[in-house]
Amino acid sequence: MADATAHTGAPQKRRSRGLSEKGLAFWMVSPSMALIALVAAYPIIYAVWLSLHEYSVRQAGLSRWAGPLGLRNYTTALGNSEFWSAMTTTLIFTVSSVFFELLIGLAMAMAMHAAFKGQGLLRTVVLVPWAVLTVVTAIMWRTIFESPQGFVNQILGGDTVWLGSEPQALIVIIIADVWKTAPFMALLILAGLQVIPSDIYEAAKVDGATAWQRFRKITLPLLTPAILVALIFRTLDALRIFDLPYVLTKGANGTTTLSLIAQETFATNRIYGLGAAYSILTFITVMIVSFTYIWTVGGNIRGLAED
Amino acid sequence: MATEAAVAERSEPRTKTKKARKPSGGTPWWMWIAIAAIVVFCLFPFYWLVNLSLKTGADLGDSSLFPPNPTLANYESIFNNGDFTRALLNSAIISLSTTALALLVGSFCAYALARLRFRFKFGILALVLSITTFPAIAIAAPLFRLWSDIGIYNTLIGLIIPNLTFALPLAIYILVSFFKEIPKDLEEAALVDGATHFVAFRKVVVPLAAPGLATAGILTFIATWNEFLLAITLTSSPAARPVPAAIAFFTGSTQFEIPYGTITAASVTISVPLILLVLFFQKRIVAGLTAGAVKG
Numbered sequence: 001m002a003d004a005t006a007h008t009g010a011p012q013k014r015r016s017r018g019l020s021e022k023g024l025a026f027w028m029v030s031p032s033m034a035l036i037a038l039v040a041a042y043p044i045i046y047a048v049w050l051s052l053h054e055y056s057v058r059q060a061g062l063s064r065w066a067g068p069l070g071l072r073n074y075t076t077a078l079g080n081s082e083f084w085s086a087m088t089t090t091l092i093f094t095v096s097s098v099f100f101e102l103l104i105g106l107a108m109a110m111a112m113h114a115a116f117k118g119q120g121l122l123r124t125v126v127l128v129p130w131a132v133l134t135v136v137t138a139i140m141w142r143t144i145f146e147s148p149q150g151f152v153n154q155i156l157g158g159d160t161v162w163l164g165s166e167p168q169a170l171i172v173i174i175i176a177d178v179w180k181t182a183p184f185m186a187l188l189i190l191a192g193l194q195v196i197p198s199d200i201y202e203a204a205k206v207d208g209a210t211a212w213q214r215f216r217k218i219t220l221p222l223l224t225p226a227i228l229v230a231l232i233f234r235t236l237d238a239l240r241i242f243d244l245p246y247v248l249t250k251g252a253n254g255t256t257t258l259s260l261i262a263q264e265t266f267a268t269n270r271i272y273g274l275g276a277a278y279s280i281l282t283f284i285t286v287m288i289v290s291f292t293y294i295w296t297v298g299g300n301i302r303g304l305a306e307d
Numbered sequence: 308m309a310t311e312a313a314v315a316e317r318s319e320p321r322t323k324t325k326k327a328r329k330p331s332g333g334t335p336w337w338m339w340i341a342i343a344a345i346v347v348f349c350l351f352p353f354y355w356l357v358n359l360s361l362k363t364g365a366d367l368g369d370s371s372l373f374p375p376n377p378t379l380a381n382y383e384s385i386f387n388n389g390d391f392t393r394a395l396l397n398s399a400i401i402s403l404s405t406t407a408l409a410l411l412v413g414s415f416c417a418y419a420l421a422r423l424r425f426r427f428k429f430g431i432l433a434l435v436l437s438i439t440t441f442p443a444i445a446i447a448a449p450l451f452r453l454w455s456d457i458g459i460y461n462t463l464i465g466l467i468i469p470n471l472t473f474a475l476p477l478a479i480y481i482l483v484s485f486f487k488e489i490p491k492d493l494e495e496a497a498l499v500d501g502a503t504h505f506v507a508f509r510k511v512v513v514p515l516a517a518p519g520l521a522t523a524g525i526l527t528f529i530a531t532w533n534e535f536l537l538a539i540t541l542t543s544s545p546a547a548r549p550v551p552a553a554i555a556f557f558t559g560s561t562q563f564e565i566p567y568g569t570i571t572a573a574s575v576t577i578s579v580p581l582i583l584l585v586l587f588f589q590k591r592i593v594a595g596l597t598a599g600a601v602k603g
Contacts, residue, residue, distance in 0.1 A: 024504050025425035032416035032475060033431070039446075039472040040438055046449035104348075111341035122342065124589045125349050131581040132353060133533045135551040136574040140356045143567060149359065151370040183349060184596065191597035233440075240442035243535040247555050259444040259536065266448045267540050276448045283445040290440045 044283070050276035073277035083278065086261040087285075089254060093170065094238040097177045101234055102227070104178065105185025110219075112186065113193045123190075126183040134180065138247035141176040169253040173244045181237070185230050192226025193219070232293040239286050258282040353578070360571035367567050381572035390545040391573060394553035398577070401466050401549055402531040408467070409474035409527050410520055417482030418508050422494070432483070438476040443536045446472060451540055461543045469537050474527045481526060484598040485519025486512065522595035525588050529581055550577045 052070035077083050112122050132140070145152050145162040153159055162168045196219065204214050242259040249255045251264065262282055266275025359367065360381050361374040385391045419425070420432060450469055454460035459468075489512060497507040513520075538552040545553065554577065557570050585592060 021423050021504060022425045025419040025423040028415040028419035028423070029425075029431060031412045032479060035412060035471060035475060036434070036438065039468055039475075040441065043446035043449040043453070043469075043472075046453060047445060050449060050452065107341075108345055111338065111345060114338060115342055118342075120589065122345065123593055124586060125346050127585040127589060127592060128349050128353060128582060131529065131585045132578050133535075133551055133574075133581070135533075135535055135554055136356070136578050139554070139570055139574050140352050143359055143571065144352060144355060148368040149370050149567065154370060179348070179352060187593055188597055191593070236440040240444065242444065243551075246535070246539070259442060262444050263447060263536065263540060267451055272448065272452060279442075279444045279448045282442050286440065286442045287437075290437055293440070 047276045047279055047283075050272050051280050052273075054273050073273045074281075076274055077277045077281060082256070082261060083281070085254070086256045086258050089170065090239060090241065090257045090285075093174060093177070093241055093257065094235060097174045097181075097238055098231060098234050100174070100178045101182045101185045102231060104182040105189055105230070106227075108182065108186035109189035109193055112190050123187065126186055129180050129183050130187075132180065134243040135247055137176050137180045138244050141172055141179070142248055145172050163249055164253060166254040169249050169255050173241075173248055173255055176244050176248070177238070177241070181234060185234060188230040188233075189223065189226055192223045196222045228296070232289075232296075236286060236290060236293070239289060240282070258285065356571050357575055359567060360575045363568050381568040382576070385569050385573045385576065388569075390548075390553060391550075393545050394548050394550045395577070397463060397547060398532055398549040398551075400463055401470060402528050404463075404467050405470040405474045405531045406524050406527045408471055409478040410524055413475050413478035413523070414482055414513070414516075414520065415508075417479045417486055418512060420479070421483045421486035422491075422508075422512075423504065435476040435479050439473065439480060441473070443469075443473070443534075447536055447540045450537070454541055460541060461547045463547055465541050466537060466547065466549065469541070470531045470534055473534075474531055477530060478523045478527050481523040481595050481598050482516070482519055485516055485522065488519075489515045518591065521588070522591040522598075525584055525592060526595045529584065532577075532581060 051073050053065060054072070108126065112119060112126070115122060129137075142150075142163065144150050147153060147159075147161075150162075152162065160168055162172050200218055200222075201214055204218060209217070240259050241257050242263065245251055245255040245257055245260055246263075251257075251260045256264075258278070259282055262275055262278035265271050265278055269275075358372065358374055361377040361379070363376075363378055363380050366375055416431075416435075420428060446469060450465075451460070454462075454465045459465035493515070494507045494511050497511050498504070502510070532549075533551065534549075535551045535555070538549045539555060542548045542552055548556070550573075554570065554573055557566070557573065
């Protein structure tokens with residue numbers, strides 16, 4: 001703020017148009033860019049540096065180029081079956097949770113859109129899971145699934161130790177995630193539904209289209225952009241999943257995700273080089289999906305950048 | 308702009324569909340079932356948590372839907388727990404400072420991106436957007452080391468800085484779409500009257516963008532309050548630990564005999580501020596979440 005004020009406030013310029021548009025843009029954008037460079041770019045670069053070096057408790061204070069070309073941490077990571085199982089778990093989690101979120105979110109959005117009364121109230125209700133902290137969501141589902149108080153086994157009539165078995169533990173994590181984020185999906189889709197002009201439906205009805213045909217031929221195609229954005233937001237979020245498995249299982253029983261294996265390696269085991277390599281590999285995985293996103297719906301960003 | 312249309316139409320089609328479908332006779336029965344299903348799906352799990360938090364002792368071991376002997380003992384016990392109240396205070400400080408900083412710095416950037424003409428605009432927006440999708444783990448490892456080196460490991464400032472990494476792009480992204488919805492005429496009138504762009508921004512745009520600032524603020528606050536990975540990685544004692552991390556430690560330390568009563572009470576307590584925000588600002592939050600998402 002100080003910067004911008006100082007510059008536009010310069011007395012000799014005030015009577016004219018102050019700074020040129022480009023100059024003002026520079027001063028307004030640079031504090032944010034400087035902060036982003038400091039809190040995002042610098043740590044990332046440092047992470048890359050760490051991942052290329054050997055750093056362990058035994059050699060505290062020492063840093064050594066890790067193996068040929070500094071890539072030993074990466075070859076170790078990529079040759080490690082734990083890494084690939086974390087990758088598989090993360091992908092299974094992402095695909096299945098996003099799939100069910102889309103399905104439930106779409107159904108919820110359609111119902112909310114059709115509800116004439118109390119739509120505001122419904123939206124508030126739907127925002128509750130979104131607002132409940134992820135850590136709390138984890139604790140909540142633990143109390144629902146785990147004996148003695150959990151009632152799931154009573155309803156299903158078994159004695160499964162949900163969080164202690166594979167793949168049940170992952171299923172609980174997926175259910176918790178779907179509960180928390182399907183409503184978010186529903187709200188995005190609902191916003192998409194509300195911009196579809198209702199005359200199209202009236203015209204289709206007049207022409208004798210059935211409800212299913214109207215859904216298939218009108219709703220779904222017109223909804224695609226909103227669904228796509230929702231899908232991608234959720235996919236990127238799911239790929240970095242950490243809180244739910246950390247609180248529910250600490251990664252036991254086939255629930256170690258990419259973020260979890262990385263965090264455990266550097267924070268718990270203090271193997272910084274390998275931990276940083278895991279982090280960078282997670283980062284690369286997310287970035288690949290991210291760039292696909294920007295490439296696919298790049299028009300949306302362009303829309304914001306233009307007037 | 309599509310967003311404007313979206314906002315303008317958001318309230319309109321509802322009345323249209325209402326009129327069009329009324330002859331067919333009110334809400335059909337299956338609609339009530341669908342609505343009831345949504346309400347139960349969204350609220351029941353949280354109700355279950357509240358239910359448990361009101362139970363103590365042996366009652367905690369049964370799965371009754373209502374507490375047989377409801378008591379606030381668990382709440383008393385967590386508020387007498389210094390670590391928990393400290394964590395609440397830490398969370399409040401971290402979330403509020405992060406939000407304030409993100410709004411202050413982010414609003415300038417967002418205004419320039421929404422209104423001014425300059426080079427690299429698309430690049431900057433793409434950068435901002437890609438950081439919102441950034442995995443926190445990518446900066447957690449280096450910060451874990453770096454913060455120890457410079458002495459801010461396990462401090463509040465050590466959490467505010469990395470939270471800003473994600474809060475700032477989120478705030479910028481939401482604010483850009485809100486700034487774009489403000490009619491240009493008022494600003495142009497100010498410019499014609501001889502005001503500089505910056506004065507026009509401060510005197511015309513900021514007051515008009517107050518709802519957008521509130522929306523961005525609420526969303527940033529909620530995201531920061533919820534943040535867990537950095538919270539657990541960059542703290543080592545209750546001195547700086549925010550609530551999500553504190554609660555996870557509650558669980559972790561007693562793996563085999565989990566104190567469900569106090570944990571559920573703490574869980575309900577830390578969710579209350581967010582649920583209140585949702586109750587009061589539902590419209591703003593939905594507008595913020597869907598900002599930029601609905602474009603043809």
